[in-house]
Amino acid sequence: MSTKMRAVAKIKPGYGNMGIVEMDKPKIQKPYDVLIKVKSVGMCGTDVSIYKWTPTVEKEYHPNLPNVIGHEFAGIVEAVGSAVTGIKVGDHVTANEHIFCGTCEYCLAGMECICQTRPILGCHINGGMTEYIVVREKNCFILPENVSLHAGALAEPLSVCIHAIERVPVKQDDIVAILGAGAIGLGLALVLKGLGVKRYFIIGLEKDKARLEVAKEFGAHPIVLGEDEPLTVIQNITGKKGPNIVYECSGAIAAIKMAIDICRPAGSIGLVGIASKAQEIDTSRLVFEEKTIVGCRAFYHKTWETTMKLMETIGNDAEKLITHRLPLDAYDEALELIQSGKCIKTIIEP
Ligand SMILES: [Zn+2]
Ligand SMILES: [Zn+2]
Structure with a gap:
Protein backbone atom coordinates (compact mmCIF):
# COMPACT_ATOMS: atom_id res chain seq x y z
CA MET A 1 0.00 0.00 0.00
CA SER A 2 1.21 3.45 -0.90
CA THR A 3 2.61 5.54 1.93
CA LYS A 4 1.73 8.72 0.05
CA MET A 5 -1.61 10.50 -0.20
CA ARG A 6 -3.10 13.55 -1.87
CA ALA A 7 -4.60 16.53 -0.05
CA VAL A 8 -6.01 20.01 -0.65
CA ALA A 9 -3.71 22.46 1.12
CA LYS A 10 -3.38 26.18 1.63
CA ILE A 11 0.27 26.70 0.74
CA LYS A 12 1.08 30.25 1.83
CA PRO A 13 -0.68 33.46 2.94
CA GLY A 14 -2.56 35.67 0.49
CA TYR A 15 -5.44 35.20 -1.95
CA GLY A 16 -5.63 31.70 -3.47
CA ASN A 17 -2.36 29.81 -2.98
CA MET A 18 -4.27 26.56 -2.60
CA GLY A 19 -3.65 23.32 -4.43
CA ILE A 20 -3.41 19.54 -4.44
CA VAL A 21 -0.28 18.35 -2.68
CA GLU A 22 1.22 14.90 -2.30
CA MET A 23 2.33 14.09 1.21
CA ASP A 24 3.13 11.21 3.54
CA LYS A 25 0.13 9.33 4.88
CA PRO A 26 -0.08 10.15 8.62
CA LYS A 27 0.72 7.40 11.14
CA ILE A 28 -0.37 6.57 14.66
CA GLN A 29 2.26 8.26 16.80
CA LYS A 30 0.69 8.75 20.21
CA PRO A 31 -1.22 6.22 22.33
CA TYR A 32 -4.52 8.08 21.91
CA ASP A 33 -4.27 8.59 18.14
CA VAL A 34 -6.97 7.37 15.78
CA LEU A 35 -6.18 6.98 12.06
CA ILE A 36 -9.24 7.70 9.92
CA LYS A 37 -9.66 6.94 6.22
CA VAL A 38 -11.67 9.99 5.13
CA LYS A 39 -14.73 9.15 3.05
CA SER A 40 -16.62 12.42 2.99
CA VAL A 41 -15.64 16.03 3.70
CA GLY A 42 -17.74 19.15 3.45
CA MET A 43 -16.47 22.32 1.80
CA CYS A 44 -17.34 25.22 4.09
CA GLY A 45 -17.52 29.01 3.93
CA THR A 46 -14.54 29.05 6.29
CA ASP A 47 -12.51 27.16 3.66
CA VAL A 48 -13.46 29.88 1.17
CA SER A 49 -12.32 32.51 3.68
CA ILE A 50 -8.99 30.68 4.04
CA TYR A 51 -8.73 30.55 0.24
CA LYS A 52 -9.47 34.28 -0.04
CA TRP A 53 -7.36 35.06 3.04
CA THR A 54 -9.96 37.40 4.52
CA PRO A 55 -9.08 39.84 7.34
CA THR A 56 -10.98 37.57 9.80
CA VAL A 57 -8.83 34.58 8.83
CA GLU A 58 -5.62 36.56 9.05
CA LYS A 59 -6.42 38.32 12.34
CA GLU A 60 -8.62 35.82 14.17
CA TYR A 61 -7.36 32.39 13.05
CA HIS A 62 -3.68 32.87 12.11
CA PRO A 63 -3.50 29.57 10.15
CA ASN A 64 -0.27 27.57 10.20
CA LEU A 65 0.85 27.12 6.61
CA PRO A 66 1.17 25.04 4.61
CA ASN A 67 -1.85 23.20 5.98
CA VAL A 68 -4.45 20.73 4.69
CA ILE A 69 -7.92 22.35 4.79
CA GLY A 70 -11.22 20.66 5.71
CA HIS A 71 -12.85 20.49 9.13
CA GLU A 72 -16.17 18.77 8.34
CA PHE A 73 -15.34 15.14 7.73
CA ALA A 74 -16.32 11.56 8.40
CA GLY A 75 -14.56 8.32 7.68
CA ILE A 76 -13.70 4.78 8.71
CA VAL A 77 -11.17 4.00 11.44
CA GLU A 78 -8.14 2.21 9.99
CA ALA A 79 -5.90 1.97 13.07
CA VAL A 80 -5.89 3.03 16.71
CA GLY A 81 -3.15 3.77 19.25
CA SER A 82 -2.33 1.45 22.16
CA ALA A 83 -4.36 3.46 24.72
CA VAL A 84 -7.52 3.87 22.64
CA THR A 85 -10.40 2.01 24.29
CA GLY A 86 -13.63 3.56 22.99
CA ILE A 87 -13.02 3.30 19.25
CA LYS A 88 -12.05 0.30 17.12
CA VAL A 89 -10.90 -0.38 13.58
CA GLY A 90 -13.86 -0.24 11.21
CA ASP A 91 -15.92 2.25 13.25
CA HIS A 92 -17.55 5.08 11.30
CA VAL A 93 -16.51 8.33 12.96
CA THR A 94 -16.52 12.09 12.69
CA ALA A 95 -14.57 14.55 14.84
CA ASN A 96 -14.65 17.87 16.66
CA GLU A 97 -11.90 19.85 14.94
CA HIS A 98 -11.10 21.97 18.00
CA ILE A 99 -8.06 20.41 19.69
CA PHE A 100 -8.85 22.18 22.98
CA CYS A 101 -6.31 22.22 25.81
CA GLY A 102 -8.67 20.80 28.44
CA THR A 103 -6.99 22.67 31.30
CA CYS A 104 -7.75 26.41 30.88
CA GLU A 105 -10.64 28.08 32.72
CA TYR A 106 -12.88 27.92 29.62
CA CYS A 107 -12.16 24.27 28.93
CA LEU A 108 -12.75 23.43 32.59
CA ALA A 109 -16.10 25.23 32.32
CA GLY A 110 -16.94 23.13 29.24
CA MET A 111 -16.64 26.11 26.89
CA GLU A 112 -13.88 24.69 24.68
CA CYS A 113 -14.79 26.91 21.72
CA ILE A 114 -13.22 29.89 23.47
CA CYS A 115 -10.14 28.01 24.70
CA GLN A 116 -7.23 30.33 23.97
CA THR A 117 -4.80 27.57 23.00
CA ARG A 118 -6.94 25.58 20.67
CA PRO A 119 -5.43 24.56 17.36
CA ILE A 120 -8.10 23.68 14.81
CA LEU A 121 -7.90 20.80 12.33
CA GLY A 122 -7.97 22.28 8.83
CA CYS A 123 -6.53 25.57 10.04
CA HIS A 124 -3.55 25.05 12.35
CA ILE A 125 -3.19 21.27 12.04
CA ASN A 126 -3.68 19.27 8.83
CA GLY A 127 -7.40 18.85 8.21
CA GLY A 128 -9.66 16.33 6.53
CA MET A 129 -9.68 17.28 2.85
CA THR A 130 -7.43 14.35 2.09
CA GLU A 131 -7.35 10.57 2.20
CA TYR A 132 -6.25 10.01 5.82
CA ILE A 133 -6.20 12.02 9.02
CA VAL A 134 -5.02 11.29 12.56
CA VAL A 135 -7.21 12.67 15.38
CA ARG A 136 -6.91 12.05 19.11
CA GLU A 137 -9.58 9.71 20.49
CA LYS A 138 -11.13 12.39 22.73
CA ASN A 139 -12.18 14.38 19.65
CA CYS A 140 -13.73 11.48 17.72
CA PHE A 141 -17.40 10.57 17.80
CA ILE A 142 -18.79 7.26 16.55
CA LEU A 143 -21.68 7.86 14.14
CA PRO A 144 -25.04 6.26 14.96
CA GLU A 145 -25.56 3.09 12.90
CA ASN A 146 -28.37 4.62 10.86
CA VAL A 147 -26.26 7.62 9.78
CA SER A 148 -24.28 7.53 6.52
CA LEU A 149 -20.73 8.82 6.18
CA HIS A 150 -22.00 11.69 4.02
CA ALA A 151 -24.56 12.73 6.63
CA GLY A 152 -21.78 12.18 9.19
CA ALA A 153 -19.64 14.84 7.50
CA LEU A 154 -22.46 17.25 8.34
CA ALA A 155 -22.19 16.60 12.08
CA GLU A 156 -19.91 19.63 12.35
CA PRO A 157 -22.28 22.23 10.85
CA LEU A 158 -25.19 20.58 12.69
CA SER A 159 -23.22 20.99 15.93
CA VAL A 160 -23.00 24.71 15.15
CA CYS A 161 -26.80 24.75 14.83
CA ILE A 162 -27.30 22.79 18.04
CA HIS A 163 -24.92 25.07 19.90
CA ALA A 164 -26.96 28.11 18.81
CA ILE A 165 -29.89 26.43 20.56
CA GLU A 166 -27.75 25.71 23.63
CA ARG A 167 -26.95 29.41 23.79
CA VAL A 168 -30.47 30.63 22.98
CA CYS A 296 -22.86 31.68 19.46
CA ARG A 297 -19.43 30.43 18.46
CA ALA A 298 -19.08 27.00 16.92
CA PHE A 299 -19.88 24.46 19.68
CA TYR A 300 -18.81 23.03 23.01
CA HIS A 301 -17.27 19.56 23.01
CA LYS A 302 -20.37 18.23 24.78
CA THR A 303 -22.53 19.68 21.99
CA TRP A 304 -21.33 16.81 19.77
CA GLU A 305 -22.90 14.24 22.10
CA THR A 306 -26.23 15.98 21.55
CA THR A 307 -25.54 16.06 17.80
CA MET A 308 -24.97 12.30 17.72
CA LYS A 309 -28.26 11.71 19.59
CA LEU A 310 -30.17 14.07 17.31
CA MET A 311 -28.65 12.48 14.20
CA GLU A 312 -29.82 9.11 15.40
CA THR A 313 -33.35 10.58 15.50
CA ILE A 314 -33.27 12.39 12.17
CA GLY A 315 -31.27 9.68 10.39
CA ASN A 316 -30.01 10.77 7.01
CA ASP A 317 -32.27 13.82 6.68
CA ALA A 318 -29.10 15.93 6.80
CA GLU A 319 -28.18 14.47 3.40
CA LYS A 320 -30.86 16.74 1.92
CA LEU A 321 -28.38 19.57 2.52
CA ILE A 322 -25.88 17.91 0.14
CA THR A 323 -26.37 19.29 -3.36
CA HIS A 324 -23.06 18.28 -4.95
CA ARG A 325 -20.49 15.48 -4.59
CA LEU A 326 -17.08 15.99 -6.17
CA PRO A 327 -13.68 14.26 -6.21
CA LEU A 328 -10.66 15.80 -4.47
CA ASP A 329 -9.33 17.21 -7.76
CA ALA A 330 -12.45 19.34 -8.16
CA TYR A 331 -11.90 21.22 -4.89
CA ASP A 332 -11.73 24.52 -6.81
CA GLU A 333 -15.14 23.82 -8.32
CA ALA A 334 -16.45 23.26 -4.78
CA LEU A 335 -15.02 26.63 -3.70
CA GLU A 336 -16.70 28.22 -6.74
CA LEU A 337 -20.04 26.61 -5.95
CA ILE A 338 -20.14 28.14 -2.47
CA GLN A 339 -19.28 31.60 -3.74
CA SER A 340 -21.87 31.42 -6.52
CA GLY A 341 -24.53 30.41 -4.00
CA LYS A 342 -25.51 27.49 -6.26
CA CYS A 343 -24.96 24.80 -3.64
CA ILE A 344 -26.12 24.20 -0.11
CA LYS A 345 -23.34 21.81 0.86
CA THR A 346 -20.76 20.37 -1.49
CA ILE A 347 -19.11 17.17 -0.33
CA ILE A 348 -15.68 16.06 -1.46
CA GLU A 349 -15.09 12.31 -1.70
CA PRO A 350 -11.33 11.83 -1.35
ZN1 LIG B 1 -17.43 24.69 8.57
ZN1 LIG C 1 -8.48 25.39 26.95
Whole structure:
Protein backbone atom coordinates (compact mmCIF):
# COMPACT_ATOMS: atom_id res chain seq x y z
CA MET A 1 0.00 0.00 0.00
CA SER A 2 1.21 3.45 -0.90
CA THR A 3 2.61 5.54 1.93
CA LYS A 4 1.73 8.72 0.05
CA MET A 5 -1.61 10.50 -0.20
CA ARG A 6 -3.10 13.55 -1.87
CA ALA A 7 -4.60 16.53 -0.05
CA VAL A 8 -6.01 20.01 -0.65
CA ALA A 9 -3.71 22.46 1.12
CA LYS A 10 -3.38 26.18 1.63
CA ILE A 11 0.27 26.70 0.74
CA LYS A 12 1.08 30.25 1.83
CA PRO A 13 -0.68 33.46 2.94
CA GLY A 14 -2.56 35.67 0.49
CA TYR A 15 -5.44 35.20 -1.95
CA GLY A 16 -5.63 31.70 -3.47
CA ASN A 17 -2.36 29.81 -2.98
CA MET A 18 -4.27 26.56 -2.60
CA GLY A 19 -3.65 23.32 -4.43
CA ILE A 20 -3.41 19.54 -4.44
CA VAL A 21 -0.28 18.35 -2.68
CA GLU A 22 1.22 14.90 -2.30
CA MET A 23 2.33 14.09 1.21
CA ASP A 24 3.13 11.21 3.54
CA LYS A 25 0.13 9.33 4.88
CA PRO A 26 -0.08 10.15 8.62
CA LYS A 27 0.72 7.40 11.14
CA ILE A 28 -0.37 6.57 14.66
CA GLN A 29 2.26 8.26 16.80
CA LYS A 30 0.69 8.75 20.21
CA PRO A 31 -1.22 6.22 22.33
CA TYR A 32 -4.52 8.08 21.91
CA ASP A 33 -4.27 8.59 18.14
CA VAL A 34 -6.97 7.37 15.78
CA LEU A 35 -6.18 6.98 12.06
CA ILE A 36 -9.24 7.70 9.92
CA LYS A 37 -9.66 6.94 6.22
CA VAL A 38 -11.67 9.99 5.13
CA LYS A 39 -14.73 9.15 3.05
CA SER A 40 -16.62 12.42 2.99
CA VAL A 41 -15.64 16.03 3.70
CA GLY A 42 -17.74 19.15 3.45
CA MET A 43 -16.47 22.32 1.80
CA CYS A 44 -17.34 25.22 4.09
CA GLY A 45 -17.52 29.01 3.93
CA THR A 46 -14.54 29.05 6.29
CA ASP A 47 -12.51 27.16 3.66
CA VAL A 48 -13.46 29.88 1.17
CA SER A 49 -12.32 32.51 3.68
CA ILE A 50 -8.99 30.68 4.04
CA TYR A 51 -8.73 30.55 0.24
CA LYS A 52 -9.47 34.28 -0.04
CA TRP A 53 -7.36 35.06 3.04
CA THR A 54 -9.96 37.40 4.52
CA PRO A 55 -9.08 39.84 7.34
CA THR A 56 -10.98 37.57 9.80
CA VAL A 57 -8.83 34.58 8.83
CA GLU A 58 -5.62 36.56 9.05
CA LYS A 59 -6.42 38.32 12.34
CA GLU A 60 -8.62 35.82 14.17
CA TYR A 61 -7.36 32.39 13.05
CA HIS A 62 -3.68 32.87 12.11
CA PRO A 63 -3.50 29.57 10.15
CA ASN A 64 -0.27 27.57 10.20
CA LEU A 65 0.85 27.12 6.61
CA PRO A 66 1.17 25.04 4.61
CA ASN A 67 -1.85 23.20 5.98
CA VAL A 68 -4.45 20.73 4.69
CA ILE A 69 -7.92 22.35 4.79
CA GLY A 70 -11.22 20.66 5.71
CA HIS A 71 -12.85 20.49 9.13
CA GLU A 72 -16.17 18.77 8.34
CA PHE A 73 -15.34 15.14 7.73
CA ALA A 74 -16.32 11.56 8.40
CA GLY A 75 -14.56 8.32 7.68
CA ILE A 76 -13.70 4.78 8.71
CA VAL A 77 -11.17 4.00 11.44
CA GLU A 78 -8.14 2.21 9.99
CA ALA A 79 -5.90 1.97 13.07
CA VAL A 80 -5.89 3.03 16.71
CA GLY A 81 -3.15 3.77 19.25
CA SER A 82 -2.33 1.45 22.16
CA ALA A 83 -4.36 3.46 24.72
CA VAL A 84 -7.52 3.87 22.64
CA THR A 85 -10.40 2.01 24.29
CA GLY A 86 -13.63 3.56 22.99
CA ILE A 87 -13.02 3.30 19.25
CA LYS A 88 -12.05 0.30 17.12
CA VAL A 89 -10.90 -0.38 13.58
CA GLY A 90 -13.86 -0.24 11.21
CA ASP A 91 -15.92 2.25 13.25
CA HIS A 92 -17.55 5.08 11.30
CA VAL A 93 -16.51 8.33 12.96
CA THR A 94 -16.52 12.09 12.69
CA ALA A 95 -14.57 14.55 14.84
CA ASN A 96 -14.65 17.87 16.66
CA GLU A 97 -11.90 19.85 14.94
CA HIS A 98 -11.10 21.97 18.00
CA ILE A 99 -8.06 20.41 19.69
CA PHE A 100 -8.85 22.18 22.98
CA CYS A 101 -6.31 22.22 25.81
CA GLY A 102 -8.67 20.80 28.44
CA THR A 103 -6.99 22.67 31.30
CA CYS A 104 -7.75 26.41 30.88
CA GLU A 105 -10.64 28.08 32.72
CA TYR A 106 -12.88 27.92 29.62
CA CYS A 107 -12.16 24.27 28.93
CA LEU A 108 -12.75 23.43 32.59
CA ALA A 109 -16.10 25.23 32.32
CA GLY A 110 -16.94 23.13 29.24
CA MET A 111 -16.64 26.11 26.89
CA GLU A 112 -13.88 24.69 24.68
CA CYS A 113 -14.79 26.91 21.72
CA ILE A 114 -13.22 29.89 23.47
CA CYS A 115 -10.14 28.01 24.70
CA GLN A 116 -7.23 30.33 23.97
CA THR A 117 -4.80 27.57 23.00
CA ARG A 118 -6.94 25.58 20.67
CA PRO A 119 -5.43 24.56 17.36
CA ILE A 120 -8.10 23.68 14.81
CA LEU A 121 -7.90 20.80 12.33
CA GLY A 122 -7.97 22.28 8.83
CA CYS A 123 -6.53 25.57 10.04
CA HIS A 124 -3.55 25.05 12.35
CA ILE A 125 -3.19 21.27 12.04
CA ASN A 126 -3.68 19.27 8.83
CA GLY A 127 -7.40 18.85 8.21
CA GLY A 128 -9.66 16.33 6.53
CA MET A 129 -9.68 17.28 2.85
CA THR A 130 -7.43 14.35 2.09
CA GLU A 131 -7.35 10.57 2.20
CA TYR A 132 -6.25 10.01 5.82
CA ILE A 133 -6.20 12.02 9.02
CA VAL A 134 -5.02 11.29 12.56
CA VAL A 135 -7.21 12.67 15.38
CA ARG A 136 -6.91 12.05 19.11
CA GLU A 137 -9.58 9.71 20.49
CA LYS A 138 -11.13 12.39 22.73
CA ASN A 139 -12.18 14.38 19.65
CA CYS A 140 -13.73 11.48 17.72
CA PHE A 141 -17.40 10.57 17.80
CA ILE A 142 -18.79 7.26 16.55
CA LEU A 143 -21.68 7.86 14.14
CA PRO A 144 -25.04 6.26 14.96
CA GLU A 145 -25.56 3.09 12.90
CA ASN A 146 -28.37 4.62 10.86
CA VAL A 147 -26.26 7.62 9.78
CA SER A 148 -24.28 7.53 6.52
CA LEU A 149 -20.73 8.82 6.18
CA HIS A 150 -22.00 11.69 4.02
CA ALA A 151 -24.56 12.73 6.63
CA GLY A 152 -21.78 12.18 9.19
CA ALA A 153 -19.64 14.84 7.50
CA LEU A 154 -22.46 17.25 8.34
CA ALA A 155 -22.19 16.60 12.08
CA GLU A 156 -19.91 19.63 12.35
CA PRO A 157 -22.28 22.23 10.85
CA LEU A 158 -25.19 20.58 12.69
CA SER A 159 -23.22 20.99 15.93
CA VAL A 160 -23.00 24.71 15.15
CA CYS A 161 -26.80 24.75 14.83
CA ILE A 162 -27.30 22.79 18.04
CA HIS A 163 -24.92 25.07 19.90
CA ALA A 164 -26.96 28.11 18.81
CA ILE A 165 -29.89 26.43 20.56
CA GLU A 166 -27.75 25.71 23.63
CA ARG A 167 -26.95 29.41 23.79
CA VAL A 168 -30.47 30.63 22.98
CA PRO A 169 -32.75 27.82 24.09
CA VAL A 170 -36.03 27.27 22.29
CA LYS A 171 -39.26 25.70 23.53
CA GLN A 172 -41.72 23.85 21.29
CA ASP A 173 -44.26 26.70 21.44
CA ASP A 174 -41.79 29.48 20.67
CA ILE A 175 -41.99 31.40 17.43
CA VAL A 176 -38.59 31.28 15.75
CA ALA A 177 -37.13 33.28 12.88
CA ILE A 178 -33.95 32.15 11.11
CA LEU A 179 -32.14 34.75 9.03
CA GLY A 180 -29.99 33.32 6.25
CA ALA A 181 -30.64 30.29 4.06
CA GLY A 182 -27.13 28.83 3.92
CA ALA A 183 -26.11 25.43 5.31
CA ILE A 184 -26.34 26.72 8.90
CA GLY A 185 -29.74 28.41 8.51
CA LEU A 186 -31.16 25.31 6.84
CA GLY A 187 -29.45 23.04 9.35
CA LEU A 188 -31.13 24.99 12.13
CA ALA A 189 -34.50 24.38 10.50
CA LEU A 190 -33.70 20.65 10.45
CA VAL A 191 -32.68 20.72 14.12
CA LEU A 192 -35.85 22.63 15.10
CA LYS A 193 -37.87 19.99 13.28
CA GLY A 194 -36.03 17.28 15.20
CA LEU A 195 -36.80 19.08 18.47
CA GLY A 196 -40.49 19.28 17.65
CA VAL A 197 -40.68 23.09 17.50
CA LYS A 198 -44.00 24.02 15.88
CA ARG A 199 -43.54 27.41 14.20
CA TYR A 200 -40.31 28.53 12.58
CA PHE A 201 -39.67 30.85 9.67
CA ILE A 202 -36.59 31.14 7.49
CA ILE A 203 -35.82 34.38 5.70
CA GLY A 204 -33.69 34.36 2.56
CA LEU A 205 -33.03 36.34 -0.58
CA GLU A 206 -34.44 35.90 -4.07
CA LYS A 207 -31.32 33.87 -4.99
CA ASP A 208 -32.01 31.48 -2.11
CA LYS A 209 -35.33 30.25 -3.50
CA ALA A 210 -34.12 26.71 -4.26
CA ARG A 211 -32.63 26.42 -0.76
CA LEU A 212 -35.85 27.72 0.79
CA GLU A 213 -37.63 24.78 -0.88
CA VAL A 214 -35.36 22.48 1.14
CA ALA A 215 -36.22 24.47 4.27
CA LYS A 216 -39.89 23.65 3.58
CA GLU A 217 -39.00 19.95 3.70
CA PHE A 218 -37.57 20.67 7.15
CA GLY A 219 -40.90 22.15 8.24
CA ALA A 220 -39.89 25.81 8.02
CA HIS A 221 -42.08 28.53 6.58
CA PRO A 222 -39.94 30.30 3.93
CA ILE A 223 -40.00 34.07 3.41
CA VAL A 224 -38.30 35.76 0.44
CA LEU A 225 -36.97 39.22 1.23
CA GLY A 226 -38.13 41.73 -1.35
CA GLU A 227 -41.26 39.72 -2.15
CA ASP A 228 -42.64 39.71 1.36
CA GLU A 229 -42.16 41.82 4.47
CA PRO A 230 -40.91 39.23 6.98
CA LEU A 231 -42.46 40.62 10.17
CA THR A 232 -45.87 41.09 8.50
CA VAL A 233 -45.83 37.50 7.21
CA ILE A 234 -44.83 36.13 10.61
CA GLN A 235 -47.38 38.25 12.50
CA ASN A 236 -50.17 37.28 10.10
CA ILE A 237 -49.50 33.61 10.80
CA THR A 238 -48.86 33.91 14.53
CA GLY A 239 -51.76 36.20 15.45
CA LYS A 240 -49.75 39.41 15.56
CA LYS A 241 -47.09 37.94 17.82
CA GLY A 242 -43.85 37.89 15.87
CA PRO A 243 -40.78 35.85 16.78
CA ASN A 244 -39.52 35.68 20.35
CA ILE A 245 -36.40 33.80 19.21
CA VAL A 246 -34.26 34.90 16.27
CA TYR A 247 -31.13 33.17 14.94
CA GLU A 248 -29.00 35.31 12.64
CA CYS A 249 -27.00 32.96 10.41
CA SER A 250 -25.86 35.19 7.53
CA GLY A 251 -23.44 37.66 9.09
CA ALA A 252 -24.90 40.34 6.78
CA ILE A 253 -25.22 43.65 8.57
CA ALA A 254 -28.73 44.26 7.19
CA ALA A 255 -29.77 40.89 8.62
CA ILE A 256 -28.27 41.64 12.05
CA LYS A 257 -30.28 44.88 12.11
CA MET A 258 -33.40 43.03 11.00
CA ALA A 259 -32.88 40.42 13.74
CA ILE A 260 -32.98 43.18 16.36
CA ASP A 261 -36.00 44.83 14.70
CA ILE A 262 -38.24 41.80 14.28
CA CYS A 263 -37.52 40.17 17.64
CA ARG A 264 -40.46 40.55 20.03
CA PRO A 265 -39.91 42.58 23.26
CA ALA A 266 -38.15 40.41 25.87
CA GLY A 267 -37.11 38.00 23.11
CA SER A 268 -33.64 36.64 22.40
CA ILE A 269 -31.35 36.86 19.39
CA GLY A 270 -28.55 34.39 18.70
CA LEU A 271 -25.79 35.71 16.47
CA VAL A 272 -24.34 32.75 14.58
CA GLY A 273 -23.17 34.43 11.39
CA ILE A 274 -19.93 36.40 11.57
CA ALA A 275 -20.02 39.95 10.24
CA SER A 276 -17.14 40.50 7.84
CA LYS A 277 -16.40 43.95 9.25
CA ALA A 278 -17.36 46.29 12.09
CA GLN A 279 -20.64 48.19 11.63
CA GLU A 280 -22.79 50.61 13.58
CA ILE A 281 -25.89 49.11 15.17
CA ASP A 282 -28.68 50.98 17.00
CA THR A 283 -28.82 49.22 20.35
CA SER A 284 -31.69 51.30 21.79
CA ARG A 285 -34.30 48.61 20.91
CA LEU A 286 -32.31 46.14 23.03
CA VAL A 287 -32.65 48.51 26.00
CA PHE A 288 -36.21 49.78 25.53
CA GLU A 289 -37.61 46.34 24.82
CA GLU A 290 -35.23 44.24 26.91
CA LYS A 291 -34.11 42.05 24.06
CA THR A 292 -31.15 39.76 24.68
CA ILE A 293 -28.42 39.32 22.12
CA VAL A 294 -26.09 36.32 22.46
CA GLY A 295 -22.97 35.34 20.52
CA CYS A 296 -22.86 31.68 19.46
CA ARG A 297 -19.43 30.43 18.46
CA ALA A 298 -19.08 27.00 16.92
CA PHE A 299 -19.88 24.46 19.68
CA TYR A 300 -18.81 23.03 23.01
CA HIS A 301 -17.27 19.56 23.01
CA LYS A 302 -20.37 18.23 24.78
CA THR A 303 -22.53 19.68 21.99
CA TRP A 304 -21.33 16.81 19.77
CA GLU A 305 -22.90 14.24 22.10
CA THR A 306 -26.23 15.98 21.55
CA THR A 307 -25.54 16.06 17.80
CA MET A 308 -24.97 12.30 17.72
CA LYS A 309 -28.26 11.71 19.59
CA LEU A 310 -30.17 14.07 17.31
CA MET A 311 -28.65 12.48 14.20
CA GLU A 312 -29.82 9.11 15.40
CA THR A 313 -33.35 10.58 15.50
CA ILE A 314 -33.27 12.39 12.17
CA GLY A 315 -31.27 9.68 10.39
CA ASN A 316 -30.01 10.77 7.01
CA ASP A 317 -32.27 13.82 6.68
CA ALA A 318 -29.10 15.93 6.80
CA GLU A 319 -28.18 14.47 3.40
CA LYS A 320 -30.86 16.74 1.92
CA LEU A 321 -28.38 19.57 2.52
CA ILE A 322 -25.88 17.91 0.14
CA THR A 323 -26.37 19.29 -3.36
CA HIS A 324 -23.06 18.28 -4.95
CA ARG A 325 -20.49 15.48 -4.59
CA LEU A 326 -17.08 15.99 -6.17
CA PRO A 327 -13.68 14.26 -6.21
CA LEU A 328 -10.66 15.80 -4.47
CA ASP A 329 -9.33 17.21 -7.76
CA ALA A 330 -12.45 19.34 -8.16
CA TYR A 331 -11.90 21.22 -4.89
CA ASP A 332 -11.73 24.52 -6.81
CA GLU A 333 -15.14 23.82 -8.32
CA ALA A 334 -16.45 23.26 -4.78
CA LEU A 335 -15.02 26.63 -3.70
CA GLU A 336 -16.70 28.22 -6.74
CA LEU A 337 -20.04 26.61 -5.95
CA ILE A 338 -20.14 28.14 -2.47
CA GLN A 339 -19.28 31.60 -3.74
CA SER A 340 -21.87 31.42 -6.52
CA GLY A 341 -24.53 30.41 -4.00
CA LYS A 342 -25.51 27.49 -6.26
CA CYS A 343 -24.96 24.80 -3.64
CA ILE A 344 -26.12 24.20 -0.11
CA LYS A 345 -23.34 21.81 0.86
CA THR A 346 -20.76 20.37 -1.49
CA ILE A 347 -19.11 17.17 -0.33
CA ILE A 348 -15.68 16.06 -1.46
CA GLU A 349 -15.09 12.31 -1.70
CA PRO A 350 -11.33 11.83 -1.35
ZN1 LIG B 1 -17.43 24.69 8.57
ZN1 LIG C 1 -8.48 25.39 26.95
